[in-house]
Amino acid sequence: MTDSELHPYVELIAREARRPVFTDRMGRDRVMAAIHAEPTPRRDVRLWERMLEPRAFTLSPAGSALIAAGLVGIGVIAGMTSTNRDVRLPDGQPTVADVRVHLPVSDTVVNFVFIAPQASKVSVVGDFNGWDATKTPLVRAANSGRWTVTLPLTAGRHLYSYVVDGNWSMDPNAPLAPDDGFGHSSSVKIVSRGSAL
Amino acid sequence: MTRFPRHLYRSHARPLLAGVLVLLGGRGIAAQDPDPFSRLDGTARYNIELMIDSANAAGLPSQCLRSTALLGLSRKADGKRIVAVVQKQLNLLRVAKSALGGSDREELCGAAAVLDAGGKPGQLNAFRIKQKGRNDLEAFTVWADLIQRGVPSDDASMAITKLWQDGADDATFQSLFRNVQSDILQGLNPGTALQNRIREGPGRVPPSTVKPPEGQQENQSSR
Numbered sequence: 228m229t230d231s232e233l234h235p236y237v238e239l240i241a242r243e244a245r246r247p248v249f250t251d252r253m254g255r256d257r258v259m260a261a262i263h264a265e266p267t268p269r270r271d272v273r274l275w276e277r278m279l280e281p282r283a284f285t286l287s288p289a290g291s292a293l294i295a296a297g298l299v300g301i302g303v304i305a306g307m308t309s310t311n312r313d314v315r316l317p318d319g320q321p322t323v324a325d326v327r328v329h330l331p332v333s334d335t336v337v338n339f340v341f342i343a344p345q346a347s348k349v350s351v352v353g354d355f356n357g358w359d360a361t362k363t364p365l366v367r368a369a370n371s372g373r374w375t376v377t378l379p380l381t382a383g384r385h386l387y388s389y390v391v392d393g394n395w396s397m398d399p400n401a402p403l404a405p406d407d408g409f410g411h412s413s414s415v416k417i418v419s420r421g422s423a424l
Numbered sequence: 425m426t427r428f429p430r431h432l433y434r435s436h437a438r439p440l441l442a443g444v445l446v447l448l449g450g451r452g453i454a455a456q457d458p459d460p461f462s463r464l465d466g467t468a469r470y471n472i473e474l475m476i477d478s479a480n481a482a483g484l485p486s487q488c489l490r491s492t493a494l495l496g497l498s499r500k501a502d503g504k505r506i507v508a509v510v511q512k513q514l515n516l517l518r519v520a521k522s523a524l525g526g527s528d529r530e531e532l533c534g535a536a537a538v539l540d541a542g543g544k545p546g547q548l549n550a551f552r553i554k555q556k557g558r559n560d561l562e563a564f565t566v567w568a569d570l571i572q573r574g575v576p577s578d579d580a581s582m583a584i585t586k587l588w589q590d591g592a593d594d595a596t597f598q599s600l601f602r603n604v605q606s607d608i609l610q611g612l613n614p615g616t617a618l619q620n621r622i623r624e625g626p627g628r629v630p631p632s633t634v635k636p637p638e639g640q641q642e643n644q645s646s647r
Contacts, residue, residue, distance in 0.1 A: 354491035357460060358498035383530040384561050386491065395499075402569035402601055405540040407492070408509030409499040412572065415537075415565045419594065 335418050337380050339387075341365060341398070344372025346391045353387030353413075355380055360390040386413040460494055468503025475514050484517045485529035488536065516540055523548040534564030541571040547581040550589060562594040563587070566601045573605065574614035583622050 286294075339351050349365040355378065356362040365374035386404050388411070389396045397403065398414035406412050461469050472493050479486040489510050496506035513536060520535035523545040535548055551560045563584050570580040587596060600621060607617035 352498060354487070354494075358491070358495045360498070384534050384565065386495075402565045403572040405537055405568055405572060407495055407499075408512065409496055409501045409505070411499065413495075415569070417561050417565055417594070419559075 541568040
């Protein structure tokens with residue numbers, strides 16, 4: 228037994244519903260235009276797709292500069308934290324991480340002078356700069372062959388050499404140290420005590 | 425899907441790229457300094473650090489050894505050579521300490537240089553007794569220099585020891601160095617040059633008659 232057999236109104240409603248509906252073309256176009264005007268419903272996008280989806284964003288020049296400054300800051304902090312890791316200090320002290328910072332105490336300023344009229348580049352290397360030829364360049368006095376640099380040094384005995392256009396050279400005015408075992412003799416500078424800052 | 429506009433690449437990529445480069449560059453600069461021994465091979469590095477530890481344990485000046493190792497690296501010597509030179513210096517420091525007793529670390533470096541130049545351990549005995557207010561660094565430096573310039577080791581030892589025992593100060597040793605250097609440069613035999621200068625005064629070398637070369641006077645100026 229069906230509902231229509233029980234209720235004659237149900238059969239009447241069904242018959243009306245089955246009847247074809249005729250609309251004019253203009254009306255149908257209006258309806259379709261309205262549908263197209265509606266925004267497209269969002270499809271269900273997965274998280275990773277959203278993460279990979281390119282985005283457009285705008286930044287002012289000041290904003291860009293701030294981001295660049297931030298990156299520099301991160302670099303400096305990262306550099307400082309990674310510096311001196313697992314480093315053995317002079318006298319075999321443990322790594323820097325375990326040691327308080329001690330500022331170097333200079334007892335005297337020493338003026339290094341080298342005469343080299345033909346040289347294009349002069350630097351001084353020694354136990355005070357790790358024998359690094361890039362660390363302590365001398366400055367040429369205007370219109371002369373006189374190169375100078377002033378350095379703070381601690382009291383004691385210091386070995387040094389000049390590097391003139393890439394060639395190591397002793398100080399002709401200073402005492403010689405014995406051959407260093409690498410085919411070269413360094414010069415010696417004694418910095419006296421008593422002028423501690 | 426929104427496309428990334430090209431003009432945004434142009435306007436913001438440069439500062440961002442500059443930031444990244446500075447970030448990487450900063451790490452590079454920071455990484456240059458901290459561990460110069462990282463340029464040594466593993467075995468050489470181990471041996472040098474072992475010797476530095478040994479020097480510290482024995483109360484010897486390890487900064488001399490460290491400086492020598494760095495010098496070797498700077499001179500682009502190979503690891504074996506650097507280890508050999510540092511080992512030799514450690515041995516010299518041990519001998520110097522044995523000869524001088526409880527000297528300070530700088531003096532031991534100077535005394536080791538004298539031994540390295542050709543001085544004998546027994547010749548250091550005169551410097552064993554410390555005199556208040558006097559430092560033998562200048563004496564050791566001139567002593568090693570004289571031997572380096574060709575003065576016979578025994579002659580240099582006698583001259584320096586006599587001056588030291590007569591109470592010569594740093595200026596006297598410097599004056600001796602300048603005078604002898606000048607005489608040698610003028611062609612005099614190194615041993616003769618030293619003898620002449622020592623003979624000039626009864627135990628004390630007269631003030632230098634040699635005008636210090638340019639720059640020499642200003643090579644040290646106290647603050």
